[in-house]
Amino acid sequence: MDIVVAVLCDAATDTNGKLNLLGAFDTIYTQQLPAVHPQCSIALRFVFTKIEEGPHKLKLNFVDEVGKLVMPSIEMPVEIAFPEDVNFISRNFVVNIQQLKFEKPGLYSIDIAIDGRHEGSIPLLVKHLRPGD
Numbered sequence: 001m002d003i004v005v006a007v008l009c010d011a012a013t014d015t016n017g018k019l020n021l022l023g024a025f026d027t028i029y030t031q032q033l034p035a036v037h038p039q040c041s042i043a044l045r046f047v048f049t050k051i052e053e054g055p056h057k058l059k060l061n062f063v064d065e066v067g068k069l070v071m072p073s074i075e076m077p078v079e080i081a082f083p084e085d086v087n088f089i090s091r092n093f094v095v096n097i098q099q100l101k102f103e104k105p106g107l108y109s110i111d112i113a114i115d116g117r118h119e120g121s122i123p124l125l126v127k128h129l130r131p132g133d
Contacts, residue, residue: 001052003120004090005045006112012043014092019045027125028102035102035126042095042110042122048080049088055079058093059113065106071097078114102126 010023021043028037042060060074074095082089102108105128109121 001049001114001119002047003044003112004047005043006110006120006122007043008110008122008124009041009043010039012041012094014094017090017092019043019092019094026123027127029127029129030102030105031129031131033102033104033128037100037102038098040097040100042093042097044093044112046091046093047088048091050082050086053080053082056115059116060095061111061113062100062108063111064104064108070102070108071100
């Protein structure tokens with residue numbers, strides 16, 4: 001299993017197997033704390049090989065720099081089934097998030113795990129801009 005795309009963006013859709021992204025970002029600038037980001041999406045694209053056929057569990061944890069959850073964990077069952085003449089399968093996952101709240105500035109991340117094994121992270125920096133910055 002390979003992660004081909006893992007990004008935080010303004011919006012994303014999966015249309016007939018095509019992953020569509022709008023406004024990928026890795027930094028949020030805010031003048032007030034706590035900061036509330038009105039809407040964003042986590043967009044993921046995985047490639048599975050024939051040997052990985054079967055059931056899997058995808059888990060996403062959105063955490064701050066000390067590992068505290070910013071929002072509840074997201075868990076999704078993933079069933080990978082291959083037609084006879086196919087050697088790999090791409091799967092897209094889009095998670096839409098509303099009213100995401102950040103209590104303090106700093107480094108955050110979305111940790112990605114498959115079957116309990118950490119596969120990658122999406123970093124996010126929240127910067128507090130004071131008047132005049």
